[in-house]
Amino acid sequence: xxxxxxxxxxxxxxxxxxxxxxxxxxxxxxxxxxxxxxxxxxxxxxxxxxxxxxxxxxxxxxxxxxxxxxxxxxxxxxxxxxxxxxxxxxxxxxxxxxxxxxxxxxxxxxxxxxxxxxxxxxxxxxxxxxxxxxxxxxxxxxxxxxxxxxxxxxxxxxxxxxxxxxxxxxxxxxxxxxxxxxxxxxxxxxxxxxxxxxxxxxxxxxxxxxxxxxxxxxxxxxxxxxxxxxxxxxxxxxxxxxxxxxxxxxxxxxxxxxxxxxxxxxxxxxxxxxxxxxxxxxxxxxxxxxxxxxxxxxxxxxxxxxxxxxxxxxxxxxxxxxxxxxxxxxxxxxxxxxxxxxxxxxxxxxxxxxxxxxxxxxxxxxxxxxxxxxxxxxxxxxxxxxxxxxxxxxxxxxxxxxxxxxxxxxxxxxxxxxxxxxxxxxxxxxxxxxxxxxxxxxxxxxxxxxxxx
Amino acid sequence: xxxxxxxxxxxxxxxxxxxxxxxxxxxxxxxxxxxxxxxxxxxxxxxxxxxxxxxxxxxxxxxxxxxxxxxxxxxxxxxxxxxxxxxxxxxxxxxxxxxxxxxxxxxxxxxxxxxxxxxxxxxxxxxxxxxxxxxxxxxxxxxxxxxxxxxxxxxxxxxxxxxxxxxxxxxxxxxxxxxxxxxxxxxxxxxxxxxxxxxxxxxxxxxxxxxxxxxxxxxxxxxxxxxxxxxxxxxxxxxxxxxxxxxxxxxxxxxxxxxxxxxxxxxxxxxxxxxxxxxxxxxxxxxxxxxxxxxxxxxxxxxxxxxxxxxxxxxxxxxxxxxxxxxxxxxxxxxxxxxxxxxxxxxxxxxxxxxxxxxxxxxxxxxxxxxxxxxxxxxxxxxxxxxxxxxxxxxxxxxxxxxxxxxxxxxxxxxxxxxxxxxxxxxxxxxxxxxxxxxxxxxxxxxxxxxxxxxxxxxxxxxxxxxxxxxxxxxxxxxxxxxxxxxxxxxxxxxxxxxxxxxxxxxxxxxxxxxxxxxxxxxxxxxxxxx
Ligand SMILES: Cc1ncc(COP(=O)(O)O)c(C=O)c1O
Numbered sequence: 001x002x003x004x005x006x007x008x009x010x011x012x013x014x015x016x017x018x019x020x021x022x023x024x025x026x027x028x029x030x031x032x033x034x035x036x037x038x039x040x041x042x043x044x045x046x047x048x049x050x051x052x053x054x055x056x057x058x059x060x061x062x063x064x065x066x067x068x069x070x071x072x073x074x075x076x077x078x079x080x081x082x083x084x085x086x087x088x089x090x091x092x093x094x095x096x097x098x099x100x101x102x103x104x105x106x107x108x109x110x111x112x113x114x115x116x117x118x119x120x121x122x123x124x125x126x127x128x129x130x131x132x133x134x135x136x137x138x139x140x141x142x143x144x145x146x147x148x149x150x151x152x153x154x155x156x157x158x159x160x161x162x163x164x165x166x167x168x169x170x171x172x173x174x175x176x177x178x179x180x181x182x183x184x185x186x187x188x189x190x191x192x193x194x195x196x197x198x199x200x201x202x203x204x205x206x207x208x209x210x211x212x213x214x215x216x217x218x219x220x221x222x223x224x225x226x227x228x229x230x231x232x233x234x235x236x237x238x239x240x241x242x243x244x245x246x247x248x249x250x251x252x253x254x255x256x257x258x259x260x261x262x263x264x265x266x267x268x269x270x271x272x273x274x275x276x277x278x279x280x281x282x283x284x285x286x287x288x289x290x291x292x293x294x295x296x297x298x299x300x301x302x303x304x305x306x307x308x309x310x311x312x313x314x315x316x317x318x319x320x321x322x323x324x325x326x327x328x329x330x331x332x333x334x335x336x337x338x339x340x341x342x343x344x345x346x347x348x349x350x351x352x353x354x355x356x357x358x359x360x361x362x363x364x365x366x367x368x369x370x371x372x373x374x375x376x377x378x379x380x381x382x383x384x385x386x387x388x389x390x391x392x393x394x395x396x397x398x399x400x401x402x403x404x405x406x407x408x409x410x411x412x413x414x415x416x417x418x419x420x421x422x423x424x425x426x427x428x429x430x431x432x433x434x435x436x437x438x439x440x441x442x443x444x445x446x447x448x449x450x451x452x453x
Numbered sequence: 454x455x456x457x458x459x460x461x462x463x464x465x466x467x468x469x470x471x472x473x474x475x476x477x478x479x480x481x482x483x484x485x486x487x488x489x490x491x492x493x494x495x496x497x498x499x500x501x502x503x504x505x506x507x508x509x510x511x512x513x514x515x516x517x518x519x520x521x522x523x524x525x526x527x528x529x530x531x532x533x534x535x536x537x538x539x540x541x542x543x544x545x546x547x548x549x550x551x552x553x554x555x556x557x558x559x560x561x562x563x564x565x566x567x568x569x570x571x572x573x574x575x576x577x578x579x580x581x582x583x584x585x586x587x588x589x590x591x592x593x594x595x596x597x598x599x600x601x602x603x604x605x606x607x608x609x610x611x612x613x614x615x616x617x618x619x620x621x622x623x624x625x626x627x628x629x630x631x632x633x634x635x636x637x638x639x640x641x642x643x644x645x646x647x648x649x650x651x652x653x654x655x656x657x658x659x660x661x662x663x664x665x666x667x668x669x670x671x672x673x674x675x676x677x678x679x680x681x682x683x684x685x686x687x688x689x690x691x692x693x694x695x696x697x698x699x700x701x702x703x704x705x706x707x708x709x710x711x712x713x714x715x716x717x718x719x720x721x722x723x724x725x726x727x728x729x730x731x732x733x734x735x736x737x738x739x740x741x742x743x744x745x746x747x748x749x750x751x752x753x754x755x756x757x758x759x760x761x762x763x764x765x766x767x768x769x770x771x772x773x774x775x776x777x778x779x780x781x782x783x784x785x786x787x788x789x790x791x792x793x794x795x796x797x798x799x800x801x802x803x804x805x806x807x808x809x810x811x812x813x814x815x816x817x818x819x820x821x822x823x824x825x826x827x828x829x830x831x832x833x834x835x836x837x838x839x840x841x842x843x844x845x846x847x848x849x850x851x852x853x854x855x856x857x858x859x860x861x862x863x864x865x866x867x868x869x870x871x872x873x874x875x876x877x878x879x880x881x882x883x884x885x886x887x888x889x890x891x892x893x894x895x896x897x898x899x900x901x902x903x904x905x906x907x908x909x910x911x912x913x914x915x916x917x918x919x920x921x922x923x924x925x926x927x928x929x930x931x932x933x934x935x936x937x938x939x940x941x942x943x944x945x946x947x948x949x950x951x952x953x954x955x956x957x958x959x960x961x962x963x964x965x966x967x968x969x970x971x972x973x974x975x976x977x978x979x980x981x982x983x984x
Contacts, residue, residue, distance in 0.1 A: 001816070001820045001823040001824065001827070001902075002556075002815045002816060002820060003553070003554050003556065003747075003824075003902070003903045004823060004824065004827045004902050004903065005903065005904070005905045006827060006830075006905070006906065010905075010906040011827075011830065013906070014830055014831075014834045014906060015830070017834060017837055017838070018830075018833045018834060018836075018837050019837070020833075023826040023827075023829075023830060024826075026826065026829045026830060026833060026850060027696075027727065027728075027826075027829070028850065029696045029698045029849075029850065030696055030698065030727075030728060031698065031701065033732075034701075034728055034729070034732040034733060035727060035728060036726070036727050036728070036729075036822065037727065037822070038818070038819060038822065039726045039727065039817070039818030039819040039820075039821055039822035039823075040596055040597065040726055040729070040818050040821070040822075041596070041818060042596070042726070042816075042817055042818030042821065043814065044817060045814075045815065045816055045817035045820060046814050046815060048558055048815070051558065051562075051811055051814055051815055052558065052561075052562065054814065055562045055565070055568075055807070055810075055811060056565065056567075058567075058582040058585055058586060059562075059565040059566075059567025059568045059582055060567055060582065061567070061581045061582030061585070062567040062568070062571045062579065062580045062581070062582040062583050063571070063575065063579040063580070064566040064567055064569075064570035064571055065570045065571065065572055066566050066570045067566070067570075070572070072572050072574055072575065074574055075798060075799075076572055076573060076574075076799065078570070078572070082489070082490050084489060084523060084526055084527055086564075087527070088527065088530045088531065088534070090560065091530075091531070091534040092539050092540070092541025092542065093534040093535060093537040093538070093539045093541065093542060094534050094537060094539070094751070094752050095539065095541070095555065095560075095749045095751060095752075096539035096540035096541045096545075096552075096555050096749055096750065097537050097538060097539040097540075097545075097750065097751075097752045097753075098545075098547060098550055098552065098750040098752065098753060099750075099752070099753040099754075100752070100753065101547070101885070102538075102873065102877065102882065102883055103939070103942050104874070104877055104934050104937040104938075104939055104940065104941065104942070105537070105538040105543075105877055105882060105883075105934075105937060106536075106537055106538070106752075107476075107533070107536035107537070107937075107938050107939055108533040108534050108535065108536040108537035109537055109752040109753065111476070111478065111533055111536070112530070112533055112752070114478070114953075114954070114955065115478055115479050115480070115955065117953055117954050118478075118480065118954040118955045119516075119518060121954050122516035122517050122518060123516045123518075125512075125514070125516070127954075128953045128954060129953075129954070131753070132753075132754075134608035134609065134612060134755075134797060135608065135797050135798050135799075136798060137795075137797050137798040138608070138612075138796075138797055151652060151653050152652055152655070167798065169795060169798040169799070170798060172794055172795040173794070173795050173796060173797060173798065175794055176619065176771075176793055176794035176795055176796055177653070177796075179619070179793065179794070180619070180622055180654055180655030180656075181655050182655075222506070222510045224509050224510070226509065227509075248512065248516070249512070249515065249516065250502045250506065250511060250512055251506070251510055251511065251512055252509070252510060252511065252512055252513075253512055253514075253516070256512065256513055256514070265798070272569040272570060272804070273569075273570060273571065273572050273573075274563070274568065274569050274570075274571070274803050274804045275568070275571050275572070275573050275580065275583050275799070275800065275803035275804075276572075276573035276798065276799025276800050276801070276803055277608070277755075277797070277798075277799055277800070277801055277802040277803050277804065278608070278754075278755035278757075278802040278803075278804050278805065279798075279799075290951065290953070296753065297951075297953055298953070299947040299948070299951050299952055299953050300947070300952040300953075300955075301942050301943045301944065301946050301947035301952070302942070302943055302946065303939040303940040303941060303942050303943070304940040304941050304943075305940055307476065307939055307940075308476045309476065309938075309939040309942045310942075311942045311944050311947050313944065313947040313948050313951060313953075314948055314951060315948075318645070319611070319645035319646050319648075319649035320644075320645040320888070321645070322645075322649075323645045323648040323649060323658070324648035324649060324651060324652045324657075324658040325652070326645065326649040326652075328649065328653075329611045329612075329614065329615060329646050329649035329650040329652075329653050330609075330611055330612075331609065331610065331611045331644075331645075331646050332609040332610065332611070332743065332750075332753060332754040332755075332756040333609075333753055333754045333755075334608075334751070334753075334754045334755040335750075335751045335752040335753030335754045335755075336749070336751025336752060336753075336754065336755060337751075337754075337755060339751075339752060342479075343526070343530055345518050345519075346479050346489070346518070346519050346521060346526055346529075346530075347488075347489040347490050347521075347523070347526055348488065348489075348490050348518070349483070349487065349488050349489070349518050349519055349520035349521065350515055350516060350517065350518040350519075350520055351486075351488060351520060352488045352489075352490050352492065353516070353518060354515060355492050356492055357502075358495070358501060358502050359492065359493065359495050361502055361505055361506070362495040362497055362499035362500075362501075362505070363495060363496075363497055363499070365499055365505050366497035366498065366499045367497075385505070385506050385507060385510050402576070406576070406579075411572075411575065411579070414574055418574075433492060433493055436493075436496065437496040437497050440497070
């Protein structure tokens with residue numbers, strides 16, 4: 001048995017001490033007809049070397065983003081991960097601990113979360129942040145619950161309005177969670193410029209408890225977040241913004257815009273794309289909502305001798321105390337991902353994050369201008385500012401463009417027809433510090449070969 | 454061994470830098486102009502942000518992130534890591550959490566570029582290996598659970614609970630019964646996530662009592678079982694570490710009454726490879742890859758909580774589903790009209806899928822059965838060694854964990870919390886305390902199968918010494934721990950005057966408490982740190 005250290009002598013002595021004849025006797029209370037003393041049918045055991053080879057072979061059937069130019073983003077981004085992130089996050093004291101229930105033995109994890117909460121609040125331009133949620137999509141759901149007063153809370157306003165600029169999968173998750181709750185989920189379409197139509201918002205928000213929007217939107221467009229927040233709030237709705245944790249270094253923060261809460265997918269902050277998870281749900285809000293927040297919160301305090309230290313706090317919000325009346329059911333979150341994001345943000349710092357955001361912005365704009373010059377190609381929202389992603393109209397269906405790019409050894413952008421058949425000729429292209437100027441030239445060269453058929 | 458934490462060595466807090474420095478945050482290390490990364494030049498002819506973005510789109514006040522050099526960064530987080538206990542440093546018998554060894558091979562595998570650097574929106578032909586691992590893990594979990602269909606989408610145990618309940622609810626909807634079936638019966642020993650998940654699903658949690666033998670109170674279950682019940686949500690082995698041998702009979706009653714059985718699979722380690730929950734009458738369950746299948750707990754996650762269901766519930770599982778086409782290729786299917794929808798973005802915690810698959814393939818069928826058997830052996834060994842020193846919550850053989858009560862010690866002046874803190878000074882992470890809620894002064898000990906007999910003996914010796922100390926000098930225990938970077942922390946203050954983030958200006962000491970919820974803060978502070 002691979003990870004069981006007992007010798008036969010150990011087992012014999014322990015059984016004797018317990019007073020049973022053999023290991024199976026420990027399962028005496030289990031009905032015999034459901035007990036399989038010799039185990040279940042199972043594939044043969046692999047040695048460590050065999051297992052490693054087996055998984056290397058399987059992994060070799062995938063095409064890594066790092067192996068060729070890639071322009072795929074759409075909610076999961078290929079940014080460089082500094083070596084210090086992997087090195088420090090691999091330390092066993094972080095990796096193999098659990099939720100810091102015993103604060104004296106967990107000051108490392110607790111202080112990291114305290115630093116993380118501070119950094120996330122700073123990014124969002126808001127006052128407080130929690131210790132993480134599963135991902136951006138579930139963070140959005142939790143923020144909606146928080147702002148409406150709890151999952152089951154049914155106030156006067158029983159409507160939640162989602163901008164269609166929010167990632168389509170996030171909107172699907174919201175719908176799943178609300179299916180059995182006494183609320184109506186309504187979508188507000190973006191206008192022809194890929195931005196919120198403020199008049200339509202004013203009307204829609206009038207009966208809404210919460211309005212949620214994303215900027216930069218799923219389509220890459222940047223909203224006038226101040227105007228959006230003002231309009232929704234004037235109509236009596238609270239606002240949550242889905243933001244980009246790297247873009248926010250240069251873009252209006254949710255706090256500056258006037259949002260009551262902000263959520264984000266924190267994956268770009270030092271977390272591998274790893275086929276979509278685990279990623280990192282960020283949630284920040286204003287102090288007045290602290291006692292309605294979901295999930296863990298770490299606070300600073302002092303010990304018996306007056307030394308500063310950290311503890312999990314305000315736990316009466318949580319499931320282990322409040323049970324069916326808890327603000328959320330979350331228990332295990334994504335602590336290790338929060339650690340990675342903390343190290344990542346500390347490594348880049350204020351200046352580094354701003355520089356990185358600017359590189360993405362510059363490369364995306366350079367590429368977008370050049371693509372728009374190609375025959376048959378045009379920007380989908382030419383008047384609207386964007387950050388690192390841009391929606392491009394193609395002369396042929398985006399799926400076809402992608403096949404052509406693949407043949408040229410390039411991983412293309414997202415075919416927006418995947419989520420909206422009307423957009424089958426639109427491709428969402430993503431540019432980061434990993435898409436080098438040479439990669440962009442290769443993309444331009446390959447796109448130039450695409451002609452309307 | 455880490456320098457900051459030296460369990461058993463007096464004055465550990467005195468080691469290393471002076472305390473003011475030792476607890477400095479990264480923000481206090483910051484000096485404008487430092488940076489720990491090297492970024493590329495833009496390399497394209499393009500103006501700066503001011504030219505590319507209109508004023509209304511630009512941030513006015515930059516985020517106050519710290520600025521540090523690479524060595525300062527490494528030293529800061531290395532020092533912080535040294536203020537932690539983990540499985541790698543310390544026996545960590547945290548009940549209900551299955552703190553078994555996390556194989557290092559699996560970390561290396563998860564870091565392979567072919568697994569770490571792939572995107573969920575790549576063409577399926579570019580990620581056949583990844584889809585294969587998802588597909589194979591689903592098959593292996595189906596085999597282990599004795600259930601037919603698996604979704605790997607849920608992100609943790611609680612997320613699996615919610616997803617499973619949503620499937621149950623959707624099934625009742627499909628039969629036109631959802632309007633009246635709004636109750637979920639839950640034993641009073643259950644974990645807090647169970648009732649919380651029920652509320653999130655728009656249903657009502659109804660507690661069922663525990664009988665004197667620590668099992669579900671059958672008559673109470675019977676009394677509450679009517680046409681309003683949608684499901685029975687049970688944990689087996691229960692959070693008391695006991696096997697619910699009547700589960701098959703209970704499941705039969707539930708099914709006859711038109712309700713389904715949900716199993717909280719947190720304790721699957723006790724049954725791994727020897728008992729298939731499906732054979733016990735379970736309809737839906739979740740599996741915790743971060744407990745049973747050895748993926749690291751990461752200081753509080755990530756977890757992964759796949760659900761397994763009987764075939765009649767398969768149409769309700771979250772989309773997308775991974776299906777094998779006639780050509781043998783795997784693809785994602787989203788067109789499932791009865792599905793509850795998505796519960797998270799993308800496909801689930803793939804990084805945990807790789808690790809769990811590797812763990813399972815490192816074992817034969819007999820090996821996996823051995824995992825369960827040795828986990829149960831170790832728990833019973835601790836039970837027998839400690840039963841004369843602590844009250845055992847319920848008599849008889851336990852499964853993978855044993856729940857003791859420090860009631861006797863409490864009467865002498867040392868609570869379960871004091872015992873836990875005493876363990877810290879003796880080089881052990883404490884068990885789970887004050888859970889399950891129905892056991893006063895609970896100490897819930899789950900040793901797992903990966904510990905040696907010597908470690909278990911040293912732990913039991915320490916527990917016995919603590920029981921003696923509780924009788925002789927409880928005050929000494931109330932002062933523990935003394936050997937860690939900090940002593941007991943003021944949780945009341947933390948909750949009354951929350952300081953949830955670092956600020957350049959220290960908050961004034963006389964800052965008034967938050968206006969709202971003082972009683973709430975006090976209650977929170979009074980609850981010892983457990984689950
Ligand atoms: C019995 C039981 N049920 C459910 C959960 C929740 O699982 P998770 O923390 O993975 O969400 C736990 C977690 O510790 C547990 O012990």
